Amino acid sequence: MAKKRAPLKKKKELKKKARAQKKVQTKKPVQIKKKTSIKKKIRPKGKRQVNFVGQITRIRQAEPATVIEWPRTITHIHTYGMLSPFFKGLREGRLMATRCPNEKCSEKRLWIPPRAHCPDCHTEMTWEALPNPVIGKIYTFTEVVYAGTGIELSTPYWQVDVDIPGLATIPKSFLLYGEPHIGMKVKAEFRTKNPTNTVLDYYWVPYEK
Amino acid sequence: MGMITFKEGNLRIPKWNRKVFVVAGGTTAYRKYFPDYKLEELVMIAFKNTLEDNNLKMDPLEVKGLINFAAYGEFADHFQDQLLCQAKVHDYLGLDPLYNVGIKTGGATGGSAILAAAMAVASGYANVALAAGWERMDEVDTRTGNFYISTAACKDFETRLGRIYSSYYAPMANRFAWAFNVSEVTRAKIAVKNHLYAYYSPYAQQPGKYTVEDVLNSPMSAYPLRFLECCAMSVGSACVLLCDEETAYKLTDHPCELFICGGSHTLRVADRRHMEVPLLPHETPGMYKDLYLKEGARYPGFESFLASRFAAWLVYRMAGIQNPIQDLDLVELHDAFTISDLQTYGDIGLRPYGQEQDYIESGDAYYINPHTGKPGECPSNLSGGLIGTMHAVGATGIFQAAECLWQLQQKYDQFHSDPKTWKKWGKEKPEDWESLQIPESSKQALWVSHAGVGSHVTVGILRKSW
Numbered sequence: 001m002a003k004k005r006a007p008l009k010k011k012k013e014l015k016k017k018a019r020a021q022k023k024v025q026t027k028k029p030v031q032i033k034k035k036t037s038i039k040k041k042i043r044p045k046g047k048r049q050v051n052f053v054g055q056i057t058r059i060r061q062a063e064p065a066t067v068i069e070w071p072r073t074i075t076h077i078h079t080y081g082m083l084s085p086f087f088k089g090l091r092e093g094r095l096m097a098t099r100c101p102n103e104k105c106s107e108k109r110l111w112i113p114p115r116a117h118c119p120d121c122h123t124e125m126t127w128e129a130l131p132n133p134v135i136g137k138i139y140t141f142t143e144v145v146y147a148g149t150g151i152e153l154s155t156p157y158w159q160v161d162v163d164i165p166g167l168a169t170i171p172k173s174f175l176l177y178g179e180p181h182i183g184m185k186v187k188a189e190f191r192t193k194n195p196t197n198t199v200l201d202y203y204w205v206p207y208e209k
Numbered sequence: 210m211g212m213i214t215f216k217e218g219n220l221r222i223p224k225w226n227r228k229v230f231v232v233a234g235g236t237t238a239y240r241k242y243f244p245d246y247k248l249e250e251l252v253m254i255a256f257k258n259t260l261e262d263n264n265l266k267m268d269p270l271e272v273k274g275l276i277n278f279a280a281y282g283e284f285a286d287h288f289q290d291q292l293l294c295q296a297k298v299h300d301y302l303g304l305d306p307l308y309n310v311g312i313k314t315g316g317a318t319g320g321s322a323i324l325a326a327a328m329a330v331a332s333g334y335a336n337v338a339l340a341a342g343w344e345r346m347d348e349v350d351t352r353t354g355n356f357y358i359s360t361a362a363c364k365d366f367e368t369r370l371g372r373i374y375s376s377y378y379a380p381m382a383n384r385f386a387w388a389f390n391v392s393e394v395t396r397a398k399i400a401v402k403n404h405l406y407a408y409y410s411p412y413a414q415q416p417g418k419y420t421v422e423d424v425l426n427s428p429m430s431a432y433p434l435r436f437l438e439c440c441a442m443s444v445g446s447a448c449v450l451l452c453d454e455e456t457a458y459k460l461t462d463h464p465c466e467l468f469i470c471g472g473s474h475t476l477r478v479a480d481r482r483h484m485e486v487p488l489l490p491h492e493t494p495g496m497y498k499d500l501y502l503k504e505g506a507r508y509p510g511f512e513s514f515l516a517s518r519f520a521a522w523l524v525y526r527m528a529g530i531q532n533p534i535q536d537l538d539l540v541e542l543h544d545a546f547t548i549s550d551l552q553t554y555g556d557i558g559l560r561p562y563g564q565e566q567d568y569i570e571s572g573d574a575y576y577i578n579p580h581t582g583k584p585g586e587c588p589s590n591l592s593g594g595l596i597g598t599m600h601a602v603g604a605t606g607i608f609q610a611a612e613c614l615w616q617l618q619q620k621y622d623q624f625h626s627d628p629k630t631w632k633k634w635g636k637e638k639p640e641d642w643e644s645l646q647i648p649e650s651s652k653q654a655l656w657v658s659h660a661g662v663g664s665h666v667t668v669g670i671l672r673k674s675w
Contacts, residue, residue: 139505142433143431145429146352147372149372150372153370169480200370
């Protein structure tokens with residue numbers, strides 16, 4: 001700890017010095033400008049006016065009301081938090097699940113989607129990898145034909161809810177190929193090459209003995 | 210096996226500290242694209258409709274002068290692209306500096322806003338409370354709108370697997386059909402019925418006289434749900450006015466007493482662990498013992514909604530409902546999809562679980578029972594519902610309540626028949642218009658406001674009190 005603190009202190013001191021220097025540096029030019037810019041104050045040049053730096057807003061329609069376009073592109077910074085081991089597991093080709101370690105808790109089964117805390121007794125859960133191959137049964141399914149904006153799977157595709165032995169839950173995923181029916185056995189596979197770093201990194205394929 | 214277990218305190222039946230009444234309702238028409246008005250302008254139109262067109266015994270501005278509190282329903286900031294919309298609307302309605310709260314519980318937002326307003330009246334915070342809701346879903350194209358809605362599925366484990374809500378209901382439809390042996394014709398009949406009832410409403414966005422074949426031949430959204438089985442994506446607003454007993458009778462000779470309760474369940478269907486069925490007053494222990502014997506069968510599983518069942522479980526006891534199909538004269542259900550409508554019949558006890566389809570097949574759900582030619586036992590969604598008329602999400606549960614109120618007050622024609630109302634919304638009243646007014650002897654109506662794949666549900670009951 002002591003070793004780590006020393007360089008931090010140094011950094012802080014350096015920052016302080018830099019700030020102090022900046023203050024000195026920035027004050028001086030301002031003063032100079034003030035002395036020489038009395039005329040400019042009266043008739044400011046374009047440089048000192050507020051400029052429109054956005055893109056012109058397009059009018060989509062004018063009647064019966066004016067309707068404009070309002071474009072935007074946004075990136076959110078999203079954390080997987082305490083569920084990070086699940087997504088790391090997918091990249092490594094493993095399904096990671098959580099289990100409540102509290103002996104007094106009545107829920108003994110595994111959770112996928114995982115939870116960091118048991119909803120019944122609030123105990124912090126522990127992680128377990130499901131042994132490969134993970135075989136499940138299709139509980140229900142749908143064919144997604146018309147999907148929303150940003151869909152990352154080629155439509156149409158089969159979305160499947162899979163009953164995995166030992167789980168309290170029935171997680172949602174997709175079938176890579178084939179046609180599902182309720183009760184059909186399927187095997188989990190993983191997108192370890194070029195992973196998407198999302199829940200789409202695992203999926204199911206028909207399982208024949 | 211782990212399951213949800215209740216302790217006694219959890220099962221307390223809600224009780225108002227004083228009675229709560231609904232005296233007036235108002236709405237706009239609903240459209241897919243509605244550039245004619247800004248959002249707050251639409252809410253003003255619904256608010257004026259509430260104050261001016263409900264035969265209240267006071268001048269509209271005098272009624273406004275009685276309001277103490279407002280609860281505002283809005284589903285998604287994504288759609289409005291305006292945080293604190295409530296402040297804009299509240300100011301626009303001229304209600305400052307009264308307090309208001311914004312309510313957000315997905316598709317159940319409208320119901321929850323009414324619950325919040327009712328709590329204000331029941332507690333004594335307010336004598337008169339406004340519940341208003343809205344949604345403006347036309348700032349983005351349809352697929353982007355569907356993506357926005359799908360962010361009301363779990364963003365880490367579900368949203369990317371469909372980016373459209375039909376793909377979260379469709380697996381339930383397949384499981385439901387498999388578990389309870391239901392033909393898709395039954396679902397199609399629900400779509401036909403609700404589009405048809407919307408045909409008689411000047412507010413409706415998706416009216417139409419369709420056949421079962423039309424529904425089954427319409428484009429697929431997510432198998433087996435077709436476009437004609439899916440709700441509208443709407444712009445519009447609705448309001449209701451809630452009062453204490455004394456004020457209610459000052460304002461009208463025809464107030465309806467209000468009971469409303471809510472329930473909730475996991476956002477992800479995946480996480481619904483098996484549990485015992487909470488029994489409604491008319492159900493008997495053991496009646497479901499054979500229903501969940503199939504391998505992998507769970508309650509509520511993919512077939513039912515615990516949130517709806519729990520809300521009904523509470524409100525039936527709160528309102529003293531013994532047998533819903535007999536005691537209720539009208540229901541307005543949250544038919545976001547044909548399948549969710551069908552599922553709900555079991556949850557609220559119109560039929561036992563496993564026999565939901567019989568509510569449609571028997572003709573009980575119709576204004577006129579197609580088998581007998583007589584009024585249906587307990588007609589459903591005479592407003593046209595979400596499939597036929599509207600789903601401007603924050604307004605939906607409020608619009609449904611207004612329709613229930615008008616039906617009990619014998620004002621269906623007043624609000625649906627006047628050619629001026631049709632003209633106001635740029636429509637012509639159909640020559641073959643028919644009244645869907647329920648009989649004067651009707652006493653109680655129920656409406657369901659429902660979110661997610663059953664994450665939040667309110668069940669409200671209006672009781673004729675004159």
